[in-house]
Amino acid sequence: MNLLLVGATGLVGRHVLALALADARVATVVAPVRKALPAHPKLQAPLVDFDQLPPDAPWWRAGAVICTLGTTMKAAGTRQVFRRVDHDYPLAVARLALAAGTPAYVLNSAAGASAGSRIFYNRVKGELERDLEGLGFASLTHVRPGLIGGERDEARMGEGLALGVLRVLGPVLPPRWRINPASSIAAALLEAAIAGTPGVHVVTSERLL
Numbered sequence: 001m002n003l004l005l006v007g008a009t010g011l012v013g014r015h016v017l018a019l020a021l022a023d024a025r026v027a028t029v030v031a032p033v034r035k036a037l038p039a040h041p042k043l044q045a046p047l048v049d050f051d052q053l054p055p056d057a058p059w060w061r062a063g064a065v066i067c068t069l070g071t072t073m074k075a076a077g078t079r080q081v082f083r084r085v086d087h088d089y090p091l092a093v094a095r096l097a098l099a100a101g102t103p104a105y106v107l108n109s110a111a112g113a114s115a116g117s118r119i120f121y122n123r124v125k126g127e128l129e130r131d132l133e134g135l136g137f138a139s140l141t142h143v144r145p146g147l148i149g150g151e152r153d154e155a156r157m158g159e160g161l162a163l164g165v166l167r168v169l170g171p172v173l174p175p176r177w178r179i180n181p182a183s184s185i186a187a188a189l190l191e192a193a194i195a196g197t198p199g200v201h202v203v204t205s206e207r208l209l
Helices: 011-022 079-099 120-133 157-172 182-195
Strands: 002-006 028-030 064-067 104-108 139-143 199-203
Touching: 002 011, 002 079, 011 028, 011 182, 064 079, 064 182, 079 104, 079 120, 104 120, 104 182, 120 139, 139 182, 182 199
Parallel strands: 002 028, 002 064, 064 104, 104 139, 139 199
Antiparallel strands: none
16 A cells, blocks of 8 residues: 655654555555655655645555644644644645545544543644544544653653653553553554544554553
8 A cells, every 4th residue: 555644753653654664565655744754665755844735746645644743832832833733734634635535544643632621732632533534534543542652852851750650650550541652553553544444443542552
């Protein structure tokens, strides 16, 4: 299959990219990015501006889209910018891919995603899930990790403290509260994309250990 991956430079996205490039079931990976990626025979990495995505690019037509786009409030600076990156960009990608005939979309979402949540982060994730479901993909999967384990490019103090506590308490905590390794999340995203199972599906954090 041909895979379209957006968010290839983030923690989970990097794992998805590595898995996809090594997987014989994936013929090519197109990863639109804002800065260049290392070359690979199976990889196309067009440089794009996510505020002005090219509507007629041939690579919008793929076997599936995996979206791992996302930021933090610290990096975004404002709620408006956060919403743009975590909601508007993934939705714009979905619309363009669907219009080109791509049948499946797999989203890296969040465990608390809910359009009715009082927590801004969870509400934005939930609104994105809701809006994606309204587009009509033949196959749509929301992967909902909790705290993600792995080496990030930027330090997140609060998240780092929480991860440290969960690593110690992990064996006695309920599965839904344990750390989800980025590699496990990436594997679930890729498998959902390749399977392309019809309908709307949710992969919960308990399944990402």
